[in-house]
Amino acid sequence: MKFGKYECAAVELGDFLLDGGAMFGVVPKMLWEKKIPADNKNLIPMKARSLLIRGNGRNILVDAGPGNKLSEKMKKIYGIDDRSIYAGAGLLKYGLTINDITDVIITHLHFDHAGGSTSIREKKTVPAFPYAKYYIQKTQFEAAVNPGPGEAASFTGDDFMPLKESGVLNLLDGPCELFSGIEILVTDGHTKGQQHPLVKGEEASLFFCADLIPTSAHIPLSWRMAYDNHPLTIINEKSEILSRAFKENWILFFEHDPVTAAAYIKQDGKNIVIGKTVTL
Numbered sequence: 001m002k003f004g005k006y007e008c009a010a011v012e013l014g015d016f017l018l019d020g021g022a023m024f025g026v027v028p029k030m031l032w033e034k035k036i037p038a039d040n041k042n043l044i045p046m047k048a049r050s051l052l053i054r055g056n057g058r059n060i061l062v063d064a065g066p067g068n069k070l071s072e073k074m075k076k077i078y079g080i081d082d083r084s085i086y087a088g089a090g091l092l093k094y095g096l097t098i099n100d101i102t103d104v105i106i107t108h109l110h111f112d113h114a115g116g117s118t119s120i121r122e123k124k125t126v127p128a129f130p131y132a133k134y135y136i137q138k139t140q141f142e143a144a145v146n147p148g149p150g151e152a153a154s155f156t157g158d159d160f161m162p163l164k165e166s167g168v169l170n171l172l173d174g175p176c177e178l179f180s181g182i183e184i185l186v187t188d189g190h191t192k193g194q195q196h197p198l199v200k201g202e203e204a205s206l207f208f209c210a211d212l213i214p215t216s217a218h219i220p221l222s223w224r225m226a227y228d229n230h231p232l233t234i235i236n237e238k239s240e241i242l243s244r245a246f247k248e249n250w251i252l253f254f255e256h257d258p259v260t261a262a263a264y265i266k267q268d269g270k271n272i273v274i275g276k277t278v279t280l
């Protein structure tokens with residue numbers, strides 16, 4: 001689907017499982033399991049779905065999925081086997097390889113978003129997209145290098161330090177227009193300095209929610225993850241972003257939704273709810 005000068009497409013980079021209780025925080029299971037049913041271990045299916053933005057001489061990837069460097073312990077916890085992660089295959093569907101990616105925008109450095117930024121080649125951890133520049137918010141990079149005790153388990157230095165050492169990492173300082181027609185918005189509720197590309201079109205724009213609204217079930221303000229570092233901040237940020245999204249006719253892109261990649265939103269009384277789904 002085209003937004004301004006860019007063709008945007010969903011790229012699936014893998015499947016994994018997360019604890020349903022952790023994904024829905026204070027929401028009772030009786031409610032959330034109607035949206036995403038859990039298995040007998042209370043795990044729910046998740047996608048690692050990236051966004052490919054092509055145009056203006058660039059092939060931009062937003063987030064890189066969990067990647068293929070995970071330890072056996074991590075794979076077991078997150079229900080990942082060798083068939084679950086298919087990064088190269090996701091790009092091949094569009095006739096591209098890792099060599100064609102010019103830019104990688106990483107929303108934040110939690111492993112399921114940044115793991116695929118780097119890969120192991122000849123026993124060395126190197127940038128997975130050899131010709132790409134990478135973009136991360138400075139405050140997020142600092143949070144990942146010196147994490148608080150609640151967030152330390154979500155970051156792995158190998159996902160981002162090799163980017164810095166190779167000189168391909170660009171640290172952004174707050175919201176900006178990164179490329180013509182692609183705005184970067186920043187939120188702090190899930191983790192400090194999470195960034196969200198907004199690809200602007202004339203009739204509709206595409207907003208990459210990342211972990212601000214990880215699935216279409218997370219649109220109601222109080223439906224948030226136990227993983228959010230600053231719960232009250234995220235409620236305010238979500239409220240502001242959803243009202244702007246409604247006014248400006250944004251399509252929301254859901255990185256982790258097991259089924260729905262993107263959708264419009266609509267007003268239902270006082271609430272904003274999911275509208276027509278969109279195939280990208």
Ligand SMILES: [Zn+2]
Binds near residue numbers: 108110190191211
């Ligand atoms: Zn996250």
